[in-house]
Each structure stands twice: as C-alpha cells, then as structure tokens.
Amino acid sequence: MDAAGRVPNEGAGYDAVVLAGGAARRLGGADKPGVRVGGRALLDRVLGACAGARTTVVVAEPRPTARPVLWAREEPPGAGPLAALDAGLRRTTADHVVVLSADLPFLEETTVRRLLDALRAGRADGALLTDAEGRDQPLVAAYRTAALRRGLAALAAPVPGGGSVPGGGSAPGGGAGGPLTGLPLRRLTAGLDLTRVPDPVASFDCDTWDDIADARARIREHGHVLDEWISAVKDELGIDLDVDTGGLLDLARDAAHGVARPAAPLTTFLVGYAAAKAGGGPEAVAEAARKAVALAQRWADESAADPGPGAGRDAG
DSSP: TTTTSSSOOSSSOOOEEEOOOOOGGGGGGGGGGGGGEETTTHHHHEEEEEEEEOOOOOEEOOOOOOOEEEEESSSTTTHEEEEEEEETTTTOOSEEEEEEEOOTTTTTHHHHHHHHHHHHTTTTTTEEEETTTOOOEEEEEEEEHHHHHHHHHHHHHHHHTTSSOOTSSOOTTSSSSOTTOOOHHHHHHSSSEEEEOOOTTOOOOOSSSHHHHHHHHHHTTTTTHHHHHHHHHHHHHHHOOOHHHHHHHHHHHHHHHHHHHHHHHHHHHHHHHHHTTTOSHHHHHHHHHHHHHHHHHHHHHHHOOOTTTTTTOOOO
C-alpha cells in the first residue's frame, strides 16, 4: 500500500468507500468514528476489514488513521449519505466497490471477501448484509461501481419543470446543496438488484452508547479477547503481518513449562526480533518459532532425563 492508500493489484480488485462524516445525533454529537472499541477507533477497525482494497476512500474531514487512505468530502458537508457516496465514488476506479459505514466493530476481512464473492458469483448489482432482524444493511455491501454511478446520475438528473425531487432533496437550483442533498440511501438501493447475505454479527453497528457498551463487552469475552488484543497491538505498532497465533502460544507454553515461567515472554520477544533480522514476514516468524519450540522441547527432555545431583551414586 502506498501513502495514498492504494494497493498495487494488476488483477481483479476492489476499491472501498467508507462513510464517516455523520452527525452521530444518538451519541450526542460525539466523534463516532473516533470512539474506541477494544482499544481501536471504530474507523480503524473498519479500515482493517477492507485492507485488501486497491484504493480506500474515507468521506469525512481528514484525521489520523492506522492505515493510509484517500480523503473526500460531500458538498456541502452534512449533505447526507448519497452525496457522501457520490463524493467517494469520484475517487475510485475499480469495477467493484465495497461501501461501509465507519461504525462496524465486528466487521472482518473475511466478511468483505464473502460480499465480493457473492457479488461476483452472479449478475446482481450488489451484495449486502442483513442484520439479525433480516433488515438490509446497504452500508455493509459490495456493489458494481457502474450500477451505483448510473443510479446516482439518475437521481441527480434535473426534474422537468424544476421543484422538489420526489422523496426528498431538491432539484438543481431548488435549494441549498446539490440534487443529492438530503436524499435517503434507499432511493438508490431500491432501484438495484441486490443479493442478500445474512450476518447478524458483522452487520452490528454502533448508533447509541448502549451499542458501544455491548461491543466493548463482547470483544472481552473469552473466545474473542486474544484475537482482539493481537489486532489492536498490530494497529498500534503499525504491523501488517499475519502470524500463527496458536503456534506462538504453544511456544510460550512450552517455554514456560519446560524452562521457567519468565522464559515465555522473553522467548516470544526474541522470536520476533530474530524474524525481523531475517527480513520479517510470516515465514520468518514461523521459522524462528520452529527453532525455539525445538529448543524448548530439547531443554524439557534433558531436564526430565537428568537424575539430579547425587542420583545413582552408591550410598556407601
């Protein structure tokens, strides 16, 4: 990925547009994209889920992020989701685009891939998640970029005779802002052929402080906390590396039990250092861990075989 948020990709790829400029009224106007869940800003969590995008565009005022992105802004600011989507799409070039809100604490790369796979498997205009109640979530979706642009162009077209655009917004010259100002997102999605992918977890969004509290509690549950912690550390340290977490935990266990408890954190640190010296990457980590595991096993075997001082000597 380069400094502008672009990932080199000569084959079929996708772009991402993240809408992060809402007013967050149900949060009392708080900076929702910056609210932290599991130690990471909601926006950074979403950016991690679409890390495979060739270009990632965030529609909002620029801010520090864990990953490099391109920035866009709807005109006027606060003009609504369709105006924001239009502004983001103007900076994309891929045939497929993932459109996301910035408040999805449980969205993962695997979900993004599922949406793209569902889109590419058929001829639909888009594939979106549905929540636990079966409701469409058009801001957790993958679309054909051309279909979105056609729909937005149709909604922005002048209305014969001027006046208001049916369903909200204003025709050109009919009020402040552009023709997409104030239009609800359903005005666009209602005209699209959509495939639906049920996922009550990944579609969970944080609209209220109760939602934030629920998300913070869930990621601290036993089955989630370690993965969440590793992801948070990688974001904090600027590390984009997939490692065999289970293998490293086994190494730490072997070092703790076979050598001494303090050996566990020290050994895993040394494995990381050795992997970095070897050029980094998952293979370097795996090789360094393999050598350390073998050493820990030899150490444990040797200790078990050693009869200790005085053992086996004649008492007389």
